[in-house]
Amino acid sequence: MDFGLTDEQQMVQDMARNFAEKEIAPYVEEDEKNHYYRREILTKMGELGLLGWTLPEELGGNGMGWQEGCIALYEIAKVHTSWRLAISGNNWGPAMTINEYGTQEQKEKFIPGLLEGSLVGSFAITEPNTGSDVASMKTNAVDKGDHWLINGTKTWISGGHTCDVGLLYAVTDKGKGNKGISCFIIDYNNTPGVERIPIHDKVGMWAAPTSELIFENAVVPKENLLGELNKGFFICMWQLNNTRMGCATGAAALSRACLDGAVQYATERMQFGVPIGKHQMIQAQIAEMIIEDEAAKQLCMRAAWLKDNGLPSQQAVSTAKLAGCQAAVHGANLAMKIYGSYGYSDEYPCGRWLRDSKQFETLEGTSNMHQQIIANIELGFAPNR
Structure with missing residues (x-):
């Protein structure tokens, strides 16, 4: 290898x-x-x-x-x-x-x-009452012959108010659960009936736009249906197995940023006449960060290798995403401890690292959901696609 x-x-x-x-x-x-x-x-x-x-x-x-x-x-x-x-x-x-x-x-x-x-692109899945349970979405699309008429609300959509085009998942056959969802391509610059509202009150990711999308009799051309009618849930799960690679890699990268920052600070900050990195408790914290960071990075590359070679990757992607999330959150916490009081100051990036790390615990599948995916595949209760 x-x-x-x-x-x-x-x-x-x-x-x-x-x-x-x-x-x-x-x-x-x-x-x-x-x-x-x-x-x-x-x-x-x-x-x-x-x-x-x-x-x-x-x-x-x-x-x-x-x-x-x-x-x-x-x-x-x-x-x-x-x-x-x-x-x-x-x-x-x-x-x-x-x-x-x-x-x-x-x-x-x-x-x-x-x-x-x-x-600029986006994809809209989450609703005010629909998170992990994608099949419970309420946004609906009605066939009006020469167009689709869409009504409903999506929320926590990355890039929702800044994008030009995006994927929208909506119910097209009510009462059929995940077998009644379809996917649409939305041209947001030319679609009447869409209100896009920025979400400013966020803990982190302050330079990444997040939005609520309200569809009120939005008119979408018939040719903007993506894939087969009522196959949107399958398309959504296929897509998430790709976009989750971005989550996994981003989390691993944030973990590395925390580690690099902690190492630099530990070699510059002096206490008791020596750099704080000379003290065993600081060394123990740095070692913890290295182990989790390296594991997260290698799990990302393994998942990417599987995808490049056309091999089943769902379990590997969820493993990388969960490991990256844990490394980022733990790494941000430890970095703030190592920086001491300065870690709580805007003079250093510890606060940003900690705020941004928490997104990975919910974005594109909560940590709980990824634990289930990993375990169910290993137990043979679900296929590894």
Whole structure:
């Protein structure tokens, strides 16, 4: 087993690291303070091919796979967690799902813009009373002959009020549970009947826009149905097994940011005449962070390798997501302890790390749900897709 990077992967890592340091790092604290989203960063990512992983070159893909995508996302999210959403929101969410289930016309209309960054993407699943239980959603789409009429509310949608195009999951056959849900492509700039409301009161992810979407007799063209009618639940689960790679990688990257920061501080901060890193309790905390961080990163790369090779990956993705979440939350807590009183100050990034880490416990499947997925597959109660 080779744990090294190929020349091409090393190139990807260097490019993503340089981009993050040049284009994202200078604005992190300003954007956090102002809760500001810089759309131009997404466009620049598209220009460099950082949104084109796993998709065909004829549609704007970059010809590289999951492993390369995770390597790039890791470098970006390590600098600012909010920007890990760009790859999931454009690439591994809408673009990849449209490529898998869409018509040729849908692919040509939407995918190139999503990959070049001229379009901002999103996907809408969660509702005020629908989280882990996707089949309980109430947003509905009614066939009106020449169009669909959509009514309902989605909430906690990443990029919901800033996006141009997104996937929407809605009920098309009431009373059939997960067998009555369909997926639609929404052109938000040309769809009447949609109100998009920013959600500002969040614990973290302040530079990543989050929204509530209200559909009131929204008119959607018939040709914007994605895949087969009433097959939306299956499409949704397929999509989540891809976008969760973004969660897993982003969590692992945040864990690494906490570790790097704690190590730097522990070598600079002096107490009792020596750097605090010389004290055994600090060393024990650093060691804990290293173990969890390395495990999270390797589990991400294993899941990416499985996906690149067309092998069942659902259990591996959930394992990587859960491990990354635990490493990020624990790493942020330990970093704040190591920084001491300064960790509680806005002078250092510990508060941001801790706020941002908590998202991973609920986003795209709670930790409880991922424990169930992992265990049910291992016990043979569910297939590993």
